[in-house]
Ligand SMILES: O=C(COP(=O)(O)O)[C@H](O)[C@H](O)COP(=O)(O)O
């Protein structure tokens with residue numbers, strides 16, 4: 001019978017073997033004592049199994065509160081646990097309740113992080129995964145390989161009217177941008193009703209597309225309860241849009257999958273709330289596991305933060321996240337990594353040096369909108385930065401060569417997002 005294996009980074013005040021056995025027990029037979037009916041036969045078929053333990057360091061302070069060690073030591077380990085697929089079939093919410101449920105509450109742990117998930121073959125047959133992914137998004141925007149899709153987030157995030165938003169879209173489209181999106185804070189506001197914004201923006205985008213043959217991809221934020229979200233999806237589709245955005249952690253796997261299953265618009269997955277799930281080194285989930293769940297749901301584009309970003313995440317972590325999006329496993333289809341957060345083009349050089357890929361959606365919000373020459377110059381600067389990065393120029397050489405990029409360096413180059 002097929003099994004799903006999950007890898008956890010754990011810390012325990014007790015013996016690692018015992019703690020791992022409690023995890024496996026709680027997450028399959030499900031209680032703290034043996035109960036009638038829990039036969040050997042049932043356990044053999046359905047009990048979770050500890051497959052592998054790799055002992056790591058021992059520390060003297062617990063990573064998170066909730067339990068204390070009798071001997072003052074807290075042992076860390078990497079533990080692989082497997083479950084029979086029979087326990088949950090192909091049911092993503094129950095899979096998550098099993099792999100990420102009560103186990104975080106067990107006192108045998110003073111740290112627990114889901115690092116990765118290994119899915120068996122049958123998952124690739126049961127889930128379509130990204131309908132568009134990298135190739136589909138390239139062909140919808142007309143961006144052939146050799147450079148990333150370049151995009152922006154309309155800023156200010158809220159407060160602009162549909163007409164003002166459409167005016168910015170007009171400027172950006174003329175400058176040759178590939179992708180624009182609503183911020184996650186924007187769906188329908190008192191002065192920008194969703195439908196009015198779609199009408200105003202798509203009028204501009206369709207007009208440009210008729211003239212130039214290039215249709216800018218605009219990710220309208222449809223995040224909402226299920227029925228209104230479906231109505232908004234349909235509205236975007238009818239207006240000629242090619243993309244919708246959802247805040248993944250807010251709409252959940254069920255909502256995301258329902259939307260992705262429709263398969264007519266590329267789905268931009270925003271991961272706001274990520275810090276809550278990941279920022280602690282010994283609590284939550286790591287991106288390789290996280291992205292697989294959303295990929296099973298069918299998301300086409302997924303945020304990975306960015307090199308030298310404005311948030312807390314390290315460059316190493318961003319590079320790892322990009323690699324995990326580009327790895328075709330488990331469905332044979334990669335998801336397009338969305339590089340975003342404090343980007344302005346200057347980071348293109350290090351991003352390319354470290355990842356050696358252009359299969360990215362590279363977005364600058366403030367980095368385009370606040371360019372000294374205006375948003376159109378901001379788009380040009382981003383194009384120049386990537387042209388320079390891919391052709392092997394150093395940032396300083398590109399700044400000498402390209403005027404708009406030089407202006408970006410002058411304005412944003414001094415910014416250092418500080419972190420410990
Ligand atoms: O609005 C922005 C970035 O704006 P700006 O370009 O102005 O910084 C996005 O919400 C974050 O990139 C999300 O980051 P994450 O990848 O961590 O979800």
Ligand SMILES: [Mg+2]
Nearest residue numbers: 153183184185
């Ligand atoms: Mg945002």
